[in-house]
Amino acid sequence: MNPFNNPQIFSADLNSVSDLEFEPLENSYRSVLYIGNTIFFAITGTVALSIYFSVKDELPYFIQVAAAVLFFTLLIFSFLSIHFGFKNKAFAVRQQDIFFQTGWLWKSKTVIPFKRIQHSEVSQGPIDRMFNLGKLRVFTAGGSGSDLTIPGLSFIKANQLKDFIISEITTGKVSYEEE
Amino acid sequence: MKKNDLDFSIPKRQSQAAIYLIIYNRFRNVISRFWPFLLIALFTGDLSFKNPDGFTMFIFGLTLLTGVFGIIAYFRYYFWIEGNQLMIKKGVLNHALTQIPFDRIQTIDFEQNLIHQFFNVVGLKIETAGSTQSEIKMQALQKEEAEALRDFILSQKVTAAPTEEEAIELKNQDTQLIYKIDFPILLKIGLTENHIRSGFVILFAIFWFVDNIQEAGYDFSEVGDEYYNRILGSIFLIGGLTILFILISMMISVGRIFLRYFDLRLLRSYNGFKVINGLFNRKEVAALDTKIQILSWKQNMIQRWLGFHDLQLKQASSAQLSTKKSIVVPGVNTTDIEKVKELLFPERDEDSVEYYGVSSHFLWRPILIMSIIIIPLIVFMIIQQAYPTLAFLVIFYIGFIIQRKKKFKKTYFGLNDQGLFVRGGVFGHSRWMTMHYKIQSTEIKQTPFQYRKDLADFIVHTASGSRGIPYIKLSEAEYLQDYLTYKIEISQKEWM
Numbered sequence: 001m002n003p004f005n006n007p008q009i010f011s012a013d014l015n016s017v018s019d020l021e022f023e024p025l026e027n028s029y030r031s032v033l034y035i036g037n038t039i040f041f042a043i044t045g046t047v048a049l050s051i052y053f054s055v056k057d058e059l060p061y062f063i064q065v066a067a068a069v070l071f072f073t074l075l076i077f078s079f080l081s082i083h084f085g086f087k088n089k090a091f092a093v094r095q096q097d098i099f100f101q102t103g104w105l106w107k108s109k110t111v112i113p114f115k116r117i118q119h120s121e122v123s124q125g126p127i128d129r130m131f132n133l134g135k136l137r138v139f140t141a142g143g144s145g146s147d148l149t150i151p152g153l154s155f156i157k158a159n160q161l162k163d164f165i166i167s168e169i170t171t172g173k174v175s176y177e178e179e
Numbered sequence: 180m181k182k183n184d185l186d187f188s189i190p191k192r193q194s195q196a197a198i199y200l201i202i203y204n205r206f207r208n209v210i211s212r213f214w215p216f217l218l219i220a221l222f223t224g225d226l227s228f229k230n231p232d233g234f235t236m237f238i239f240g241l242t243l244l245t246g247v248f249g250i251i252a253y254f255r256y257y258f259w260i261e262g263n264q265l266m267i268k269k270g271v272l273n274h275a276l277t278q279i280p281f282d283r284i285q286t287i288d289f290e291q292n293l294i295h296q297f298f299n300v301v302g303l304k305i306e307t308a309g310s311t312q313s314e315i316k317m318q319a320l321q322k323e324e325a326e327a328l329r330d331f332i333l334s335q336k337v338t339a340a341p342t343e344e345e346a347i348e349l350k351n352q353d354t355q356l357i358y359k360i361d362f363p364i365l366l367k368i369g370l371t372e373n374h375i376r377s378g379f380v381i382l383f384a385i386f387w388f389v390d391n392i393q394e395a396g397y398d399f400s401e402v403g404d405e406y407y408n409r410i411l412g413s414i415f416l417i418g419g420l421t422i423l424f425i426l427i428s429m430m431i432s433v434g435r436i437f438l439r440y441f442d443l444r445l446l447r448s449y450n451g452f453k454v455i456n457g458l459f460n461r462k463e464v465a466a467l468d469t470k471i472q473i474l475s476w477k478q479n480m481i482q483r484w485l486g487f488h489d490l491q492l493k494q495a496s497s498a499q500l501s502t503k504k505s506i507v508v509p510g511v512n513t514t515d516i517e518k519v520k521e522l523l524f525p526e527r528d529e530d531s532v533e534y535y536g537v538s539s540h541f542l543w544r545p546i547l548i549m550s551i552i553i554i555p556l557i558v559f560m561i562i563q564q565a566y567p568t569l570a571f572l573v574i575f576y577i578g579f580i581i582q583r584k585k586k587f588k589k590t591y592f593g594l595n596d597q598g599l600f601v602r603g604g605v606f607g608h609s610r611w612m613t614m615h616y617k618i619q620s621t622e623i624k625q626t627p628f629q630y631r632k633d634l635a636d637f638i639v640h641t642a643s644g645s646r647g648i649p650y651i652k653l654s655e656a657e658y659l660q661d662y663l664t665y666k667i668e669i670s671q672k673e674w675m
Contacts, residue, residue, distance in 0.1 A: 018657050096668045105627045111660060112620040113667045116674070118283045118307040123275035141308035141495060141675070142619030146640030162278065170263055170280045 022090035022101060028131040029089075029152025033082045035127050041075050081105070091150050093161065096168075098138065100150050112148050114168040116140045122158045134158030138165065185327045190257040190268065196298035197319035201249035203294060204318075209242045258317070263335060265305070267315060279315065281336045283307045287329045301325045308495060308642060308675065354446035354453060357518055364487060364510035365440060369433030371481040387568075388417065436509075445508050445515075447522055452492060454506045466506050469675050470494045472617045472643040474523055476516055477609035487512055490519065495642035495675055505643070524614055526597050534593040534602070538634050541650035542587035549579055592637075592648045599639060599663065601646055615666035617641050617674050623656045639663070642674065 048071060056064065085104030092099040101109040120138045128134060134155040140146045153161065210217070217238070248271055256269040265284070267277040285308055289301040300319040307314065320328070443456035451467040473493040482488065492506040508515075520527065553576050560569040585605045593600035599618070601611040622638040629635055635656040637648045648659075 016657065016661050097664055103625075105630075107625040107630060108622055109624075109660075110620060110622040111664050113664055115668060116619045119277065119279040121275050121277040123270065123273055125273045129274070139307065140619045140640070141642040142640035142645070143642075145638075145645050146620040146622070148620070159276075162276075166264065166278050166280060170282065 020092045020094075020099065022092045022099070024087065024090050025150075025152030026131075026133055026154055029133055030082065030086050032127045032131055032133060032152065033086070034079070037078050037082060041078070045071070089152065093164070098148065098150075098161075098165065100148050110146070110148055112138060112140055112146070114165055116142075117165060117169050120162050120165055122155075122162050124155060128155075136161055185324065187258075187260040187328060187331065190259040190266075192257060193253065193317055194298070194300045194319045194321050194324070196295075196300045197253050197317075198250055199298070200294055200302075200318045201253055202246050205245045205249050206242060209238065209245065213238055253318075256317075260331070265315075265332065277315070279305070279307060281332050284332060284336070287332065289325060289329075295319065303328075354448045356444060357447050357452075357522075358443075358445040358508060358511055358515045360440055360443040360456075360510050365437060366433065367485050367487065368440065368509050369436035370429060371479070371485065372429070372432040372436070440509060443508070443510075445506075445511075445519075452506055452519075452523075454508060464506050466492055466494045468523060469673070471506075471523060472641040472674070473611065473613050473646075474520065475609065475611040476511070477604065478607045480606035483607050488516060490516055492519070492523070493643035520612075524598065524612070527612065527614065528595055528597055529600070531595045532593040532598075532600055533595070534591045534600070535651070535655065537587070537590050537592075537648070538632075538650040538652065539587070540628075540632060540634060541590065542583055544628065544650075545583055546580055549576070590649065592651070594659070594662070596666075601648060611646055613639070613641055613646075615663055616670035616672040618663055618667055619674070621660050621663050623653075623660055625653070629653075 048067075052059075052064070052067075081104045085102070088104060088107065089100075089102045091101075096115070097111050097113045099109065099111045101107065118139045118141055120136065122134050122136055124134045128151075132155050133151075134153055134157075135149060135151045136153055136158045137147065137149045140148075150158075150161075251271050252269065255271060255274075256267070258265065258267045260266065263281050265279045265281065267275075267279075269275055269277075284305060286304075286306045288304040288306070290304065291301050295301055298319065299322055301322050303315075303317040303320055303325055305315040305317075438458045438460075440456050441458035443454065446453045446455070450469075451465060452471070453463065453465040455461060455463045471492045472495055474491070475493065476488040476490040478488045487510045490508040490511045492508075494505055511519075520529075553572060557569065557572050557576070560566075560572060582605055586603070589602060589604045589608065591602040593602070596615075598612055598614045603609045603611070619640045619642055622640065624636045624638060625634070629650070633653045634650050635653045637651060637656040637659050639646050639648075648656075651659075
């Protein structure tokens with residue numbers, strides 16, 4: 001390969017992220033999130049209540065109210081963000097890279113070229129297992145901030161994606177010129 | 180040892196000694212977390228096995244539970260080799276299948292503590308270039324097995340990453356001196372360490388002190404001259420102490436800088452840099468060009484007046500490198516920086532870089548948020564007639580606005596077909612640059628406000644840290660993401 005091969009590229013020719021058609025996560029993942037969130041708040045709620053009953057005589061009234069308001073605000077906000085944020089969770093795979101976008105109010109969109117992936121992993125939590133879902137993680141050398149986690153894929157698809165990525169990074173040192 | 184034991188193509192578990200190690204580790208974990216309570220319980224005699232209280236039961240329950248989990252985890256942990264990859268399957272509740280291509284494995288380390296030695300096993304640590312979170316640990320493998328696994332993986336690796344040996348080799352190569360620190364610069368560095376912050380803290384303490392005196396009944400308008408003088412005296416005393424403190428802190432930093440940077444030399448070999456420094460304790464850090472991901476330099480206000488910078492060559496920070504860290508060269512001038520730039524990134528072509536500013540919302544949004552917090556406070560202080568605190572708040576508020584304004588004016592990002600360049604700074608300057616092929620991944624982030632205004636933060640992740648470009652147009656961020664991703668994908672150069 002000629003290392004000095006460096007043809008000019010016009011910006012209009014670049015495949016644009018904004019034109020990318022993102023694929024949604026499995027619908028059942030919404031249920032996973034709801035169930036997970038319910039369990040989380042059930043546990044924290046129980047702990048909070050048991051603490052509350054043991055110290056309520058010593059707490060001023062407004063702190064009790066504030067704590068309750070805080071708890072329910074967090075609870076409502078977390079459910080809302082699952083509800084409205086779900087449709088923003090989506091991924092896209094191109095020939096040479098993988099995208100994931102997420103977030104309801106605070107949004108983010110990350111892209112990792114296959115070339116930069118160090119290794120990858122498919123994992124499945126207990127609730128995922130009930131719905132036959134999996135979670136794909138890819139690791140880069142850029143530290144945890146640049147790692148990508150795509151949850152809510154069907155378990156089969158997660159594994160297919162992982163196999164595809166791994167085959168790309170081990171065999172393919174494909175460049176645009178070769179296509 | 181049976182031949183079968185060394186066949187890695189079938190999934191297998193770790194050595195059974197791992198169970199003892201797991202139990203030992205879990206037990207040690209619980210103890211190290213709760214030992215103060217245990218100690219108290221032991222001394223007060225609360226720790227009774229016949230009549231356990233809730234807490235003791237809790238700890239024992241926890242130990243038991245984590246121990247059981249650990250043992251189940253052992254039985255669910257399998258590893259094998261498939262093609263050119265190491266596969267690991269694990270998890271009790273959370274199942275995971277990890278795949279690591281041999282090419283991406285950087286190091287395989289063995290560890291052997293007393294328990295390992297007793298069972299003649301070793302712990303295995305497999306590192307990729309990723310974060311510590313992504314490294315693979317195995318509790319215990321038969322020593323022969325571990326060695327066979329390591330040898331097999333290393334023999335199958337197609338591309339070899341720069342190894343420790345190469346870095347050592349670097350140390351013995353012919354080198355050329357690029358920069359040598361001299362005495363006046365050392366002195367300047369020591370004197371220009373950040374003393375302003377400590378001064379500011381003390382200033383706040385004075386305001387707070389005066390305020391509290393007032394609360395305690397010393398109202399400056401009502402007390403007699405004698406008291407007034409006494410308080411004024413104490414203010415002068417504090418002022419004097421402040422100056423004294425700053426002087427002492429300056430002297431200490433001058434001494435520290437002398438010890439640390441004495442006779443600092445930046446040396447160049449044909450494929451790397453090396454810095455040697457220190458008075459009693461000579462320290463040497465070497466970095467191959469391929470491992471250096473980022474070049475950055477900065478100067479604060481005083482350094483700007485005196486005309487020198489702090490230069491940093493940031494290395495890929497995999498766990499294996501964390502002890503060696505980056506090369507830091509203080510006291511360099513622009514000519515030195517140009518020299519380093521030319522050696523490290525000769526392709527950078529800075530003349531063709533176009534710089535772009537960030538949105539004015541980067542200036543106004545934080546000011547607005549700060550105003551919402553601080554203006555009610557100021558009003559409250561006026562009502563309370565707490566003038567010293569008021570003065571402090573006003574100074575702080577004005578300072579904040581000036582700082583944001585300076586920062587906004589100095590924040591720029593630049594791009595050409597080779598690299599990404601970021602400028603920043605408040606009262607001084609900071610510069611940051613990397614080449615496209617060194618970038619790992621990119622990210623666009625939007626707060627709700629930025630979403631409404633079609634703005635975004637753009638974040639670049641490299642193997643030695645991330646850098647954000649705040650408040651640029653969404654279209655610019657998307658263009659950057661497209662372009663940089665494309666540049667990474669077509670580049671023939673390896674990032675390391």
